[in-house]
Amino acid sequence: MKLFNRFLTIIFSIGFIPIIPVFAFLFYYQSVGKADILRFHENMARMSAGMAEENFYQLSKRMDSLDLARITYADGKRFIGYSIEKNPEFLFLALLDPAGRQKERDGIIPLKRLFSYIDISGEEYFRRIKIQKTPIIGDFKLVANIPAALIIYPLRTGEMIYAIVDLRDFFRQIYAQKIGGGSVYFANSAGAIFSFDNFAPAINSRKLAGLFSSGSGRLDAVSDSRGEYIGAFSRILDMDLFAVTLQGRAQAFKSVNLMTSLVVFFIFSILTIFYFVALISAGNISGPINDLIEGAERISRGDFKAPVSEKNTIKEISRLVKTFNSMMREISEYHSVNLEKVMDEKEKLDLLMGVISDSIILAEFTGVPVYLNPVASEFLMAGGEDIRSERMRLKISEIVKINAKSGGKGLSFPWAKGRYYDVTVKTLKPLRSVPLVFIVVRDVTVELNIQKMKEDFFHSIAHDLRSPILNMQGYIRLLQLSGGLSPEKKKEYVEGLKEESDRIFVMLENILDMSRLESGAVKLNLKEAELGGFLEKTMARFEYLFREKEIKYEVIKPAAGGKFIADYELLERAVSNLISNACKFTDKNGIIKLKAEILAGGEAVIEVSDTGRGISRDKLGLIFDKFRSYDKNGFGLGLSIAKAVAELHKGSIRAESEEGKGSSFFIKLRGAYGK
Incomplete structure (x- = not known):
C-alpha cells in the first residue's frame, strides 16, 4: 500500500470514529423496536389464549346441565338426541357405560362412520377420569375439514359422555382479530395450524412444533411459500392447543426498517464528504515522506x-x-560479532538437545524451523529433507494452530495418527535477532490410553449402578410415604427392592468373575462330560422363561453322540449367557436353538441361534467388549464372560447376525471326541 493510501486510511478512520456510536444507536433502536413488536405479539397471543380458556370454561359449565338431562331422559337414545338438539356445536355424541364402552351414539354421518364403536377402557386418561371425576378436553384436530375438540365428561350416574365439538364459530371469532396485516390462529402441539377455510399461512408443522416445545413464546422467523412471518404463541391451559399470532415480517418491521434506511443514508452522506477532505489532507503530507522511504529501502538491501x-x-x-x-x-x-563463538555455543546446545526425549523445535514466527533435535526430526519425519522446506514450515504452523485452539493437552496431528502429544509454546525475544517460537512436544499416548481405560471403567460402573439404585430409592420412598398400603402393594414394593438388589448383586458378581477370568485367578476344573446331556441340562434352566415369553426352543444333539473335556460349570455359565441374550432379543413365537457337533479334528462346536432382532454390522464387532450393552437392563458383561471362558479353554467364540433375521453364536472347544 502506498504512503498516500496509508495516510488516507488513517485520516478517514479517525473521522469514522464518531460515526460508530451512531451505528450502535441504530442497532439498539432496531433491536428495541423489533423486541417491542414481538412483545406486542406475545401479549396478543396470551390474550387470545385467555379468551380460549374462557370459552372452554363456559363449554364445560354447559356440560354440567347434561347430568340433569340424563336423569330426565333415562333412555340413552332420547338423552343423546336431546343433548345434540340443545348443543348444536356437538358434531358427534356417544354415551359410554362406567367401563368406558359405547352404549348409544349419534352425530353427523362422516363422524358416525369414523367412530363406529367407542371403547376407551384401555386408555390411560380413562383411569384418571374415573378417579378425579373431572372432564378432559383435548385431541384438537380437523375432522372433515372442521376444527374440532374431543370432550369426555363423567356423569354422576357413573356413565361418560364422549363428544366431538365444532369449534368453527369460536375460531372464526378469534381469527377475525387483525394485527396489522396479521391474525390470530390456533395450532396443536404437532404444529398443525387449524386452517379450515385455507385462511392461515402454510407454516412447516415440524418446525412450528419444535418452537412450541422450546417454550420461548416467540416466533422470530418462520416462513411459507408466501414469505417470512414473525409472531408469538401461548399454550391454552395444559391442553394440546396453542394460540398463535402471525404477521408478515416485512410488514411488521416496516416502520423500523424505514427509519433505519433514512439514518444510514444520512451517515453515508457525511462519510462521502469526509472522504474528499481526507483525500486532500493525505496528498499534502505524503509527498515529503517518499524520499525517506527510498532511503530505508537502500538500507534494507x-x-x-x-x-x-x-x-x-x-x-x-x-x-x-x-x-x-x-x-x-x-x-x-x-x-x-565473533561467528566462531556462536558456533561453539551451538554445538553445546546440540549436545544438550540430543539427550532430551521430548521434541524440541525452534522456529521463526512464519513457521520456518531454525532448529530440530533428533526426536523432533523423527516426529516431523524430516529424514534427509531440508528442515527449512515448505512442508516443514506448514507442519510447524499446524502445531501452533492446533495448540492455540485446543490448549496444548492431548493433541493429535495428521502425520502422527493414533498418537497424542502435550505441546508447550513459548516466545523467545533475543537481543540480536528476530523473535523466535520455542516448541516442546511430549508424547503422552500411553498416559492418555491408561487414563481413558480408567475413566471408561468407572463411568460404566457408575452408569450401570445408577438405574437399580434409583429404582430402590423409589420403592423405599413409596414404602415410607404411602400410608395404608395393602399387603399386596407392600409385597410388590418389597419384591421390587429385591429384584433391584439382585441386579446389583449379579452385576458385581459378573465384574468379579470377569476380573478373576482376566487375571488368571480362575483354574479350570476339567472333567469329562456327555455333550447331549450338557445341552439338555443347560436348556432346561430356561424352560419356564421360554413358556412365559411364548418362545419355541429346540436342542440338537450331535448325530453320533459325543463327549468333551471342559470345566462343566464355567462352560454352562458361558452358554447360559448366550441363551439368556437370545431370549431377551427374541419376540413371541420366535425360535431359539441349542446345537452341538463334533468336528473331524476333535473339536466341539456349540451353537446358540435365534430368530430375534439381530445385530447391525457396525455393532457386531463390538459386542464382546466389556460394558457394551444394547439392552437397557443389561450390564454388558455376559458376552465378555462367555468370550473369556472360551479363551480360557484355549477355544474361541464368534457371532453371525443379520439385522431383523436373528443371530448365531458359536463356541469352539478342543478335547472333544466321539463315542
Whole structure:
C-alpha cells in the first residue's frame, strides 16, 4: 500500500470514529423496536389464549346441565338426541357405560362412520377420569375439514359422555382479530395450524412444533411459500392447543426498517464528504515522506554506506531520518560479532538437545524451523529433507494452530495418527535477532490410553449402578410415604427392592468373575462330560422363561453322540449367557436353538441361534467388549464372560447376525471326541 493510501486510511478512520456510536444507536433502536413488536405479539397471543380458556370454561359449565338431562331422559337414545338438539356445536355424541364402552351414539354421518364403536377402557386418561371425576378436553384436530375438540365428561350416574365439538364459530371469532396485516390462529402441539377455510399461512408443522416445545413464546422467523412471518404463541391451559399470532415480517418491521434506511443514508452522506477532505489532507503530507522511504529501502538491501539525507523542512521527518541513520550504524557493528563463538555455543546446545526425549523445535514466527533435535526430526519425519522446506514450515504452523485452539493437552496431528502429544509454546525475544517460537512436544499416548481405560471403567460402573439404585430409592420412598398400603402393594414394593438388589448383586458378581477370568485367578476344573446331556441340562434352566415369553426352543444333539473335556460349570455359565441374550432379543413365537457337533479334528462346536432382532454390522464387532450393552437392563458383561471362558479353554467364540433375521453364536472347544 502506498504512503498516500496509508495516510488516507488513517485520516478517514479517525473521522469514522464518531460515526460508530451512531451505528450502535441504530442497532439498539432496531433491536428495541423489533423486541417491542414481538412483545406486542406475545401479549396478543396470551390474550387470545385467555379468551380460549374462557370459552372452554363456559363449554364445560354447559356440560354440567347434561347430568340433569340424563336423569330426565333415562333412555340413552332420547338423552343423546336431546343433548345434540340443545348443543348444536356437538358434531358427534356417544354415551359410554362406567367401563368406558359405547352404549348409544349419534352425530353427523362422516363422524358416525369414523367412530363406529367407542371403547376407551384401555386408555390411560380413562383411569384418571374415573378417579378425579373431572372432564378432559383435548385431541384438537380437523375432522372433515372442521376444527374440532374431543370432550369426555363423567356423569354422576357413573356413565361418560364422549363428544366431538365444532369449534368453527369460536375460531372464526378469534381469527377475525387483525394485527396489522396479521391474525390470530390456533395450532396443536404437532404444529398443525387449524386452517379450515385455507385462511392461515402454510407454516412447516415440524418446525412450528419444535418452537412450541422450546417454550420461548416467540416466533422470530418462520416462513411459507408466501414469505417470512414473525409472531408469538401461548399454550391454552395444559391442553394440546396453542394460540398463535402471525404477521408478515416485512410488514411488521416496516416502520423500523424505514427509519433505519433514512439514518444510514444520512451517515453515508457525511462519510462521502469526509472522504474528499481526507483525500486532500493525505496528498499534502505524503509527498515529503517518499524520499525517506527510498532511503530505508537502500538500507534494507545492505547499502549501509549511503546515509539518508537529513535535510528536510518537516521537523518530525528530519528526526525520523536521523534515527534511521543511527540504526544503520548499529547494524554494521553487528557484522563484527565473533561467528566462531556462536558456533561453539551451538554445538553445546546440540549436545544438550540430543539427550532430551521430548521434541524440541525452534522456529521463526512464519513457521520456518531454525532448529530440530533428533526426536523432533523423527516426529516431523524430516529424514534427509531440508528442515527449512515448505512442508516443514506448514507442519510447524499446524502445531501452533492446533495448540492455540485446543490448549496444548492431548493433541493429535495428521502425520502422527493414533498418537497424542502435550505441546508447550513459548516466545523467545533475543537481543540480536528476530523473535523466535520455542516448541516442546511430549508424547503422552500411553498416559492418555491408561487414563481413558480408567475413566471408561468407572463411568460404566457408575452408569450401570445408577438405574437399580434409583429404582430402590423409589420403592423405599413409596414404602415410607404411602400410608395404608395393602399387603399386596407392600409385597410388590418389597419384591421390587429385591429384584433391584439382585441386579446389583449379579452385576458385581459378573465384574468379579470377569476380573478373576482376566487375571488368571480362575483354574479350570476339567472333567469329562456327555455333550447331549450338557445341552439338555443347560436348556432346561430356561424352560419356564421360554413358556412365559411364548418362545419355541429346540436342542440338537450331535448325530453320533459325543463327549468333551471342559470345566462343566464355567462352560454352562458361558452358554447360559448366550441363551439368556437370545431370549431377551427374541419376540413371541420366535425360535431359539441349542446345537452341538463334533468336528473331524476333535473339536466341539456349540451353537446358540435365534430368530430375534439381530445385530447391525457396525455393532457386531463390538459386542464382546466389556460394558457394551444394547439392552437397557443389561450390564454388558455376559458376552465378555462367555468370550473369556472360551479363551480360557484355549477355544474361541464368534457371532453371525443379520439385522431383523436373528443371530448365531458359536463356541469352539478342543478335547472333544466321539463315542
